[in-house]
Amino acid sequence: MAESVTVKAAGLYLQGNDIEAPEGALSVADNVVVSRDNIIELRRGFAPLGVDPALALSQILALYGAAGKGYYYSALTETIHIFNGIATWTPVATIYPVPSLAAPLQSVIPSFSKDGYTYFSSYRQEAALFRALDSDFQVAGAPPGLDMQLALSASPGSAVPDQTQVAYRVVWVQVTGSRQVPGAPSWRAIIANTSGSAKAVDITITVPQGFGAIGAATHLLQVYRSRASASATASPDDEMQLVLEQAAPASGVTVTVTDTVPDSLLQAALYTNESQEGATQASYRPPQAAALAMFKGCAFYGCVFEPLSVDLAILATGASGLDVGSVLHVTGNGDYTGAAAENIAARQFQVYSGGLPSSDWAATAASIIRCVNRDPSANRLVYAISTDTDDGPFGTIRLIGRTDGVILAEPYPAGVRVSTVKGGQKKNRLYWSKPSQPEAVPLVNFVDVGDTDAIFVLRPTRDTLFVQKGEEGIFRVVGQSGNFALEPFDRNTRLVAPLTAVALDNRVFCLSEQGAVAVNDNGVELISRPIETALIPLLAGDEDTAGTIRHATTTYANAVGYESWRKYILFIPSDPTDTAGSHCYVYDLITQAWTHWPVAARSAAVTPADDRLVLIDDDGEVHIERKDFLPSDYADRRFAVSIDSASGTELTVSDLGDGTPYVGDVLTGPLGTVYDAWAIVTAVSGNYVQVDRELTWELGPGFTYKLIAEAVEWAPKFAPLGKVHHFIEAALGFRVASFALTTFGFATDSDPSLESLVLSPGWQGEEQDHPVLVASVPRNKARGSLLRVRFECSQAWSPAPIQALSVSYSPGLASARRRPALPVADYLDATDLY
Numbered sequence: 084m085a086e087s088v089t090v091k092a093a094g095l096y097l098q099g100n101d102i103e104a105p106e107g108a109l110s111v112a113d114n115v116v117v118s119r120d121n122i123i124e125l126r127r128g129f130a131p132l133g134v135d136p137a138l139a140l141s142q143i144l145a146l147y148g149a150a151g152k153g154y155y156y157s158a159l160t161e162t163i164h165i166f167n168g169i170a171t172w173t174p175v176a177t178i179y180p181v182p183s184l185a186a187p188l189q190s191v192i193p194s195f196s197k198d199g200y201t202y203f204s205s206y207r208q209e210a211a212l213f214r215a216l217d218s219d220f221q222v223a224g225a226p227p228g229l230d231m232q233l234a235l236s237a238s239p240g241s242a243v244p245d246q247t248q249v250a251y252r253v254v255w256v257q258v259t260g261s262r263q264v265p266g267a268p269s270w271r272a273i274i275a276n277t278s279g280s281a282k283a284v285d286i287t288i289t290v291p292q293g294f295g296a297i298g299a300a301t302h303l304l305q306v307y308r309s310r311a312s313a314s315a316t317a318s319p320d321d322e323m324q325l326v327l328e329q330a331a332p333a334s335g336v337t338v339t340v341t342d343t344v345p346d347s348l349l350q351a352a353l354y355t356n357e358s359q360e361g362a363t364q365a366s367y368r369p370p371q372a373a374a375l376a377m378f379k380g381c382a383f384y385g386c387v388f389e390p391l392s393v394d395l396a397i398l399a400t401g402a403s404g405l406d407v408g409s410v411l412h413v414t415g416n417g418d419y420t421g422a423a424a425e426n427i428a429a430r431q432f433q434v435y436s437g438g439l440p441s442s443d444w445a446a447t448a449a450s451i452i453r454c455v456n457r458d459p460s461a462n463r464l465v466y467a468i469s470t471d472t473d474d475g476p477f478g479t480i481r482l483i484g485r486t487d488g489v490i491l492a493e494p495y496p497a498g499v500r501v502s503t504v505k506g507g508q509k510k511n512r513l514y515w516s517k518p519s520q521p522e523a524v525p526l527v528n529f530v531d532v533g534d535t536d537a538i539f540v541l542r543p544t545r546d547t548l549f550v551q552k553g554e555e556g557i558f559r560v561v562g563q564s565g566n567f568a569l570e571p572f573d574r575n576t577r578l579v580a581p582l583t584a585v586a587l588d589n590r591v592f593c594l595s596e597q598g599a600v601a602v603n604d605n606g607v608e609l610i611s612r613p614i615e616t617a618l619i620p621l622l623a624g625d626e627d628t629a630g631t632i633r634h635a636t637t638t639y640a641n642a643v644g645y646e647s648w649r650k651y652i653l654f655i656p657s658d659p660t661d662t663a664g665s666h667c668y669v670y671d672l673i674t675q676a677w678t679h680w681p682v683a684a685r686s687a688a689v690t691p692a693d694d695r696l697v698l699i700d701d702d703g704e705v706h707i708e709r710k711d712f713l714p715s716d717y718a719d720r721r722f723a724v725s726i727d728s729a730s731g732t733e734l735t736v737s738d739l740g741d742g743t744p745y746v747g748d749v750l751t752g753p754l755g756t757v758y759d760a761w762a763i764v765t766a767v768s769g770n771y772v773q774v775d776r777e778l779t780w781e782l783g784p785g786f787t788y789k790l791i792a793e794a795v796e797w798a799p800k801f802a803p804l805g806k807v808h809h810f811i812e813a814a815l816g817f818r819v820a821s822f823a824l825t826t827f828g829f830a831t832d833s834d835p836s837l838e839s840l841v842l843s844p845g846w847q848g849e850e851q852d853h854p855v856l857v858a859s860v861p862r863n864k865a866r867g868s869l870l871r872v873r874f875e876c877s878q879a880w881s882p883a884p885i886q887a888l889s890v891s892y893s894p895g896l897a898s899a900r901r902r903p904a905l906p907v908a909d910y911l912d913a914t915d916l917y
Contacts (some may be wrong), residue, residue, distance in 0.1 A: 088801050091121035094676025095668075096798055098556045098615040103870075104798040108613075108779045111679075111796035111873065116669060117676035118648070122818060124884035125793050125876075126669075127679060128719040129698060153697070153705070154201065154215060174265045183534045193375040195382065196691075197521050198262075202382070204372050211371040211388075213524065214259075221301060224368035224522030226291035228253035228269025228448070229456045229466060233284055235276060240283025240343025242326070243276040248309035250319045251342075253288050255331060256303040257522065258279040264522050267365035268307070268323075268355055270469040275315045292463040293484070302331035304338065308628060309352045310346050317452045318473055322356050324349035336457045366523030370514060376541035378548040379564050382521035384514040385538035385550065390483050390508035393490045394470065397444040397478035399435030404448060404498020406573070409434070411499075413482065414493035415464025416455060423495075425450050427457050429644070444478025445471060451480060465490055475564060508750040510537035513550065518564040530569050532558050539581040542591040546605055549591045551578045552561055557602060576600060579622060580640035582686075587644030588672050592651045594640055596622065599653060599670065610651075614668055621655055639663050643687035647694050649673050650839040654684045663701035714821070716759075718749060718788035718879035726752065727770075729780035732762075734772045735902035744772050747790035747824065747878040752781050763823040763878060765843075775823040788879040796873040797888060799832070806895040807833075810860045810870050813891075818884040821850040825883075826875040831867025838864055866895075 094117050096108035107121065115123050154165060193204040201215040204224055231253055235243070243249050252268040264844065276282050286306060293438070307323035355362050374385035397405055409421040422431035431448040435443040448469060455467040463485075470479040484490045484506075495501050516522070517748040532538055542549045548560040549572070556574035560567050577596045578584060580827045584593035591602040592610075598618050599611035611618055621640070624631025635656040641664055642653045649672040654664025663685035669678050678902040684698040689740040696708040709716040722746070728735040736744060744764045745749055750772065751761040760781070762774035802808045823846065828839040838861050860870070870890060876883050 086894060087889050087891040090797060090801075091886050091887055092117050092123045092674075092676065092885065094613065094671075094674065095678060096613045097617055098613060100802060101798045102800060104800065108798040109442065109547070109795060110798050110871075111794050112678040113794040114680055114791050115678050115793055115795060116650070117671055117678060118650075119433075119676060119884075120867060122886055123793075123882045124818075124882045125791055126678075127716045128709045128791055128879075129682070129696075130709055131720060132697075132705040132707050154203075161656070163687070182563065193373060195375050195377045195521075197377055197382070200259075202375070202521055204375060212369045214522075223257075225255040225257040225266030225302065225366070227267040227367060227468070228255060228367075229289040229291060229391060229468060230452045231269060231272050231289065232287040232453070233274040233610065234287075235273050235274070235278060236283035236285040236343075238283045238341050238343065240341070240509050241281035241345040241673050242284045242308065242342040243274060244281045244311050244346075245276055245279055246315045247313070247316060248273055248275045248319050249284070249311055249316065250309040250321065251284075251286060251324070252284075252307045252323050254305040254307065254353070255291065256305055258301050258303060262519050263303070265305070265354060265366055267367050268353060270471070271321065273319065277315050281345075283341050285339060287337050287339045287342050287454070289337055290332055291400045292456075302307075304329055304331045304340075306340060306342065308342060308344075308349065310349070314742050322358060322866070323353035325351045325353070330764075336459070354783050364517070364525045364528045366520065367526055368522065369516065369524045372514075374538050374541045376548060377521070378515075378541075378543040378560065379562075379567075381564050381567075382516040382524075383541050383548060383560070384516075385512070385532070385541050386510050387512050387514060388508050389512075390485070391490055391504055391506040392481055392483045393504050393517075395448075395480040395482065396429075396476060396502075397403050397448055397480075398500055399440075399498040400447050405434060405496055406436075406498070407434055407788050408640060409496035411451065411496060411788055412494075413465050413494050415484070416458050416460065419451065419454050425453070427454050427461055430458065431912050432452055441477040443476065448478040448480050455482070460617030460764040466622055472864050509760075511535055513538060513541075513560075513569070516566065521689070530567075532569060533571075534542045539578050540584045540593075540797060542584050542586045542593075544589045544603065545593065549602055551581075551584055551593065551892075553577060557607075559604075559825055573602070573607050580637050582639075582641035582718070585642050585644035585651065587646060587651055588649065592642065592644065593651065594618070594621075594636075594642070594655075599651070599668075610670060611668075611677070615670065618655070624659075633657065634662050635659050639685065641684065641686055643689060643696065645689055645696060647689075648696075652680075652687065652696075653824065654682075654687065661701075663679055703816045714880040717791060717882050719791055720789045722787045722789070724750075724785050724787050726750075726780055726782050726785045728782065729778075731777050732765075732774050734774065735781065736772050737770055743767075744787045746792065749788040749790075749879040750774060751786045751788065753784045753786075761880070763880075765823055786818070790879045792875070792877045794873065794875045795885065796828070796871060799830075799869040799871040801870045801872070801890040802868065802892050803894070804868055807866055808870060809893040810865050810867070810896040811891040811893065812859045814855050814857045814858055814889045815874060815885055816855050816887045816889070819850050819852055820854050820881065820888055821846065821858075822876050822878045822881040822883055824876075824878065825856065826873075826877075828871075828875065829860050829864040830871040830873075832869045833863050833867040834864055835871075837871070837873060839873075 091108035093105045095112050096104045114126050116126050136375055192203050205213055206821055213220045214223040238497040250271045250273045254265045254268050257264045264505045308326045308329040309319040309323055312319040326342050332338045342868055352359055354360050355365050368498045369388050370382050372384035372387045376383045407421050410417045419430045419432055421434040425433040432454045435446040452467040465482050465484050468481050470481050471477050482490045512529055513532050514524050516524045532550050533731045536555045540551045550558040556576050557572045559568050559572040562568045580594045597609055598615055601608045601610050621636040624633035626633045626637040640655045651670040652667050652872040654667040657665045663683055663684045666681050683700050685701050687698050689696055695710050698706045724736050727737050727739040744767055750764055760778045764774050765775050766773040824843055826839045826841050827835045830837045
């Protein structure tokens with residue numbers, strides 16, 4: 084009596100025992116997905132968006148940013164390109180260097196999105212973060228206030244009452260729409276009035292280097308002042324209020340403004356006042372970073388390079404110390420020489436001596452600061468600020484570099500004490516911004532994560548920011564804005580390829596030493612056990628040695644999380660020479676099934692505007708997912724052709740080029756009109772094409788939609804083991820189907836070569852509801868203990884959702900051929916066991 088076994092779909096199962104494989108386990112699942120319970124169907128296709136040779140040597144910035152625009156960085160031209168939404172990529176004129184910090188080398192520039200803008204990292208010290216605008220990019224964040232000179236003005240005004248002192252600070256503010264982000268205030272400058280009447284104050288302010296290039300329309304200059312002190316010798320307090328606000332200058336080294344405002348008209352308080360946020364919350368531009376993320380409204384920056392700085396303290400001036408002729412060797416800017424009078428154009432600072440030492444030191448330091456900050460050279464690479472306090476020490480200077488390298492070179496002049504250089508590479512350091520201000524990072528907002536190993540990636544979920552390192556495993560940040568806490572999470576899960584880590588479904592998926600894992604607050608779950616044999620070989624070799632598969636995996640394996648489709652798509656190399664993921668494995672979060680796509684990508688993203696998957700391959704071509712929920716979704720490329728003649732099911736097609744039809748492609752008439760005839764190509768001979776149905780074709784322009792080759796093979800079983808069975812037939816049940824040709828393949832343990840049968844169900848491409856396709860097992864494959872069944876459908880426009888496979892067989896009575904057991908001595912001598 085014939086028996087049957089029916090199986091459904093369980094996804095790929097490559098590593099385990101075939102005999103004990105789960106029901107519906109697949110040994111091949113190419114170009115398919117298991118998105119619905121126990122249904123195997125064709126993946127959607129990809130249409131090319133455009134080709135740019137520079138893309139082949141590019142680093143992906145944010146393939147799609149918050150505003151739905153595509154961006155990439157070309158390492159060939161050092162320019163950022165913007166995708167215009169049609170088929171071309173337009174370069175932005177400005178050249179933007181990118182981070183050199185990434186460890187290991189990454190092919191994607193760190194970025195995040197906030198309030199409709201895309202932010203990305205740069206290696207410019209004073210402009211480590213850029214913000215994408217509609218057609219260009221701007222430095223994110225305001226520069227710090229530097230120095231100023233105060234003088235009692237001849238203009239009328241009552242800013243400083245007679246016999247009092249007031250103090251000033253300067254703040255530069257970046258304006259984006261209705262949002263204003265202030266930079267760090269300048270050091271405090273004080274002026275005393277002993278003139279006999281109230282006076283206005285002329286304030287000459289140094290404009291930060293590069294500030295004019297940012298654009299005057301996006302920045303403001305604000306001047307803050309304290310209230311008058313009790314006397315001309317009493318220091319004013321440091322509670323500052325706004326006295327002046329105006330558009331920032333578009334160019335120039337200095338700008339001069341006049342304060343005429345009396346105390347009674349002082350305005351908003353300075354945000355760093357002790358009565359406000361406090362001095363420690365001064366907003367600095369973010370550091371250069373190799374890992375970026377948004378979490379709980381704050382921007383996080385990991386694996387950073389802090390600007391280099393060195394502190395100077397003047398200990399003596401005049402003959403016993405810093406004197407006329409003394410030279411400060413400031414790398415990048417040049418040499419600054421002590422003189423009897425200040426001459427900024429000649430890089431000469433004034434040396435003060437003969438008065439109170441503290442006053443001489445402070446005045447000399449102020450002259451040095453002005454010479455450094457107002458240097459007439461086109462590219463000032465170092466700027467200076469005062470670090471004096473009311474109680475001393477006096478004459479202290481901090482030199483801050485805007486590029487890598489030494490800031491102050493030896494020999495140092497007499498009378499000056501120089502501290503060691505601070506800053507530089509901090510691979511394990513994590514900074515965070517103020518809430519809703521990605522551009523504003525207080526210097527105290529940081530924590531060191533573990534030991535010195537680099538932070539690879541930052542990935543946020545709803546309540547946790549996961550910090551992934553190499554040998555040190557995973558840490559996490561929890562808490563709310565302003566009250567974050569760092570704690571170890573899993574020191575045994577080591578990230579292999581940084582670009583494979585994506586946040587998806589409130590979890591973080593990545594490729595680790597164990598395989599593909601999913602990380603959430605409850606722990607780490609291994610999800611790649613069914614395909615382990617495909618992933619573990621990728622970990623062989625040294626990740627730092629080029630030419631090994633481990634190096635290719637570490638550098639070029641990448642992934643994308645597709646939230647609406649509930650997919651984790653993992654692109655991996657197949658050869659040590661690969662410079663992209665040459666194929667991918669696709670994991671469905673609901674069905675927990677893995678499938679395989681022979682699709683390559685150097686980077687991938689999902690568009691925020693229309694929720695489509697976008698890929699860029701190693702040849703510099705961008706592809707976007709077909710997602711119109713039409714039959715044409717199930718095709719890859721589309722090429723224009725010309726239909727020259729038609730008779731019955733035979734057509735003559737010309738202007739073929741790359742659009743040459745193949746069996747399984749779909750041929751259509753001109754789209755975008757009421758005419759939408761289409762048919763499946765069943766045979767091709769030169770320019771002659773045969774299709775599966777007779778239609779009235781409109782001659783002229785048409786299209787060829789290229790097929791997607793689907794292949795599914797079930798794990799070999801379908802009968803009790805140990806007997807020789809007679810396999811009769813196999814039947815596939817579909818949800819719907821519309822293909823014209825398909826292939827069944829069979830093999831047994833006794834005859835393991837695959838034999839394929841090409842079948843034409845006679846549906847002429849018309850959609851069939853719940854059809855069943857039956858194929859008889861070939862005679863030479865009918866006997867065995869195990870049966871392999873393979874289904875292939877190489878055709879466009881047909882998802883062919885498979886619901887079940889049923890195999891009929893007659894149970895055998897004869898035992899399967901088996902090897903006899905021999906004594907050990909006999910076994911060692913045996914050459915033929917039969």
